[in-house]
Amino acid sequence: MITQSELAKILGITRTTVARALNGSKNIKPETKESILRLATELGYEKNYLGSSLAIKEKKVIVALVVKSMNEEYSKQLKNGLKEFEEEVKAYGVKIKIIETDISDVDAQIEVLNKVLEKKIYGLIITPLDKIKIRKILQPLKNEISIVSIGKQLFEDGVYIDSRYYKSGRIAAEVLGNISKKDKKILIIDGGDDRVSSKKYLTGFCEKIVELKKNFVGPVEIDDLLENKSKILNYLSNDIDSIYVNRFAPEIIEYLKSINKIDFKFVTNGFNQKIRGLIQSGEIVATISEDFQNQGYTAGKRVFELLYKTSLKRPQEYKTKIDILFKESLY
Amino acid sequence: MITQSELAKILGITRTTVARALNGSKNIKPETKESILRLATELGYEKNYLGSSLAIKEKKVIVALVVKSMNEEYSKQLKNGLKEFEEEVKAYGVKIKIIETDISDVDAQIEVLNKVLEKKIYGLIITPLDKIKIRKILQPLKNEISIVSIGKQLFEDGVYIDSRYYKSGRIAAEVLGNISKKDKKILIIDGGDDRVSSKKYLTGFCEKIVELKKNFVGPVEIDDLLENKSKILNYLSNDIDSIYVNRFAPEIIEYLKSINKIDFKFVTNGFNQKIRGLIQSGEIVATISEDFQNQGYTAGKRVFELLYKTSLKRPQEYKTKIDILFKESLY
């Protein structure tokens, strides 16, 4: 492993100058910088980030702007993943500051972002709501701060983590398509209200179910579903043996149970404690859910990598893992 | 974050002595050691492993004794995971040396192990075949070398990674149990030959299928299955709509296809390129497989943690992740 002093010795200069070139300082003659960088790439120099980290005494603050959606499990898991990573790298002096804003409040996120940027931060993790505005704010900073976005890609060369809701919907369709009997139909209910995930789940589900040439009814959209659950009954013909809901599966199941309609196979997307309970009791066969804890962990890891430019070639896009959860998967 | 010099200052001694106490040196008066350790725990001192790593100039060799089974995918993935981790921590001077031995050659593993232990190594990852003998060899070294075992726990206080074949079998049963029709039966074929995984897959599958009160035939054990595939036909009664095999699913499917028996739903355990192809073509509905790459990565990470005693309280048992793979999961 080649070091800065070795480079310095070869060129007959001091480590300090070498460091300056490597860190993109302005106070250096272009020609020396040039020759240092040439030699560095030639010899395959890679900065040892242990040394760097130890030398930078400052706490390195990474801000994570997490959106709070109706699904509390989402932000909870995401935060757990971020904390898991923080714990792992606390020897590096990394501090992850988590700030939550409401998913429906686009302006609040921008306001918080602006405020956060007043002080110096090392990294930023964000689920951008208003992509255009946020791009504009972040554009001039993108070389100083290492930025990882969740869900949407902010910059052409930016690192982001894809949540894959659409994909989860497709998998749900494949699973339920295999469970529903050939001569029976799947009822698809659109319980969507969350603008980030539900619609994508549904689209994924429907497109896949069509590809599978599986018979289905729907997607049925019921305004204010939780208040109008009885409208579901209009669609429960005898040839329906299974039901997919992109949202509010627990509430719907509870309702159907209360009127003694219990013989349907349910598959849904997403995860929370209610869904867990219903899988355990057998009332939901399976759910397909993204691993948000892993998403948080990965997000942390990626800013960290950018921070220390630990390796030159990394993918730009990272895909959240998708879990297919049956009852047996829960223990 | 409290450091060794801070402890030293408080006690009015030098860093050197503090380090000695913390590293368990013999050359130190019991009372001073005592007081240092007391203060350290009192103040919650944790060693900064960046500093340690930088100070230890030596290359830190971790040996991984990987078993080579009939399923080439297994060791390939495991190795990939180990390499992924090695890449991640190469700044620490960690070198993972992978040695493969045959899964059926119990003595060869012991021989290689003894040879490896002649030189100084920092860590060991092993899938122990002869647990008793290997324990005996490793017992006197377990405080100097950080050891992580795969599949079996070697010591009461030892860290190990559980491969969860039994669990994978149970999940396969749940998946297929949901796919097979109520009035139909599942044919269970024991194609097992690999003494590590196949039997456990099968046991898990059978126990779960019984719990589910699902009708089934088998498990059918056919000697030298690949040569006697036609014997399967004896069990293919009309009420069978689906088949589980713990091993050789591709070969069986190919055979059944050749005699035009194609209308069965297949679920299996494990993963390789043939299985992948059959899932893509729809001939296998799903497979349940452990994530061996993750297992390798985790194994590396655990020895590393032990190496640097990065944190005091870690679980001893780590579970391999289990993937449920449908066609949609492959892209």
Next chain:
DNA sequence: TTGAAAGCGGTACCAG
């Protein structure tokens, strides 16, 4: 525009 020197949190060697 460059260099010298101190320091980050440890380890290791030598002297006493």
Next chain:
DNA sequence: CTGGTACCGCTTTCAA
């Protein structure tokens, strides 16, 4: 049994 000191690879401040 304890202390002094050099060093790991890098950053940062001060001086030239």
